[in-house]
Amino acid sequence: xxxxxxxxxxxxxxxxxxxxxxxxxxxxxxxxxxxxxxxxxxxxxxxxxxxxxxxxxxxxxxxxxxxxxxxxxxxxxxxxxxxxxxxxxxxxxxxxxxxxxxxxxxxxxxxxxxxxxxxxxxxxxxxxxxxxxxxxxxxxxx
Amino acid sequence: xxxxxxxxxxxxxxxxxxxxxxxxxxxxxxxxxxxxxxxxxxxxxxxxxxxxxxxxxxxxxxxxxxxxxxxxxxxxxxxxxxxxxxxxxxxxxxxxxxxxxxxxxxxxxxxxxxxxxxx
Numbered sequence: 001x002x003x004x005x006x007x008x009x010x011x012x013x014x015x016x017x018x019x020x021x022x023x024x025x026x027x028x029x030x031x032x033x034x035x036x037x038x039x040x041x042x043x044x045x046x047x048x049x050x051x052x053x054x055x056x057x058x059x060x061x062x063x064x065x066x067x068x069x070x071x072x073x074x075x076x077x078x079x080x081x082x083x084x085x086x087x088x089x090x091x092x093x094x095x096x097x098x099x100x101x102x103x104x105x106x107x108x109x110x111x112x113x114x115x116x117x118x119x120x121x122x123x124x125x126x127x128x129x130x131x132x133x134x135x136x137x138x139x140x141x142x
Numbered sequence: 143x144x145x146x147x148x149x150x151x152x153x154x155x156x157x158x159x160x161x162x163x164x165x166x167x168x169x170x171x172x173x174x175x176x177x178x179x180x181x182x183x184x185x186x187x188x189x190x191x192x193x194x195x196x197x198x199x200x201x202x203x204x205x206x207x208x209x210x211x212x213x214x215x216x217x218x219x220x221x222x223x224x225x226x227x228x229x230x231x232x233x234x235x236x237x238x239x240x241x242x243x244x245x246x247x248x249x250x251x252x253x254x255x256x257x258x259x260x261x
Contacts, residue, residue, distance in 0.1 A: 019160040020153040027152025088199035095156050098219035100182045101189035104253045133227025
């Protein structure tokens with residue numbers, strides 16, 4: 001399917017609205033879930049780096065990649081990037097739910113306690129993203 | 143109230159990312175996610191700056207609104223790994239691998255630059 005590259009003003013407003021609604025819900029859900037996890041302050045001398053690992057965000061990111069990959073190769077495969085459903089779900093909801101910057105903020109806190117630990121968690125986060133994408137495709141091609 | 147603001151600003155971040163993607167795609171039609179890489183790098187740069195600047199902020203809500211809301215919405219982990227996975231499936235191995243390696247390195251570099259500028 002040819003991509004709908006250029007949008008009319010009304011279509012563009014609809015696209016922005018769809019992205020905003022998905023982004024609102026995704027961000028809301030991420031904030032609620034990550035707020036449930038209380039990571040200790042890295043400035044405390046009693047903190048060890050494993051205590052600073054943002055497990056909730058790592059799991060959110062893993063699930064987000066898995067489901068987004070599955071949807072983009074499944075039900076949303078033939079939707080162009082300006083399709084309202086795709087914008088609502090992929091660009092908005094999963095874009096708002098998952099976070100790259102949040103990961104780096106948490107990695108900076110680990111770095112403050114243990115540089116090696118921060119590098120290890122960063123590598124683990126990247127590998128988990130690759131694995132989630134691979135699993136998202138593997139289920140479809142079974 | 144803060145949760146509502148975080149969500150609203152997060153939605154704004156998503157919209158900014160989409161506008162960036164739309165503008166790039168409109169002028170340079172491609173399936174390669176350059177704009178997503180740029181949005182992630184930009185969001186991490188802003189996050190680095192804000193994380194340093196707002197580390198001792200009296201208003202902790204402002205930190206959450208900027209970092210969790212705007213930067214969280216502007217950046218995306220799902221598309222950053224879903225798109226390379228799909229490109230790899232379509233036999234664009236080299237580009238897929240390059241995205242997986244360069245995106246986190248670029249984000250790390252911009253995050254560090256943001257912190258350095260805030261220092």
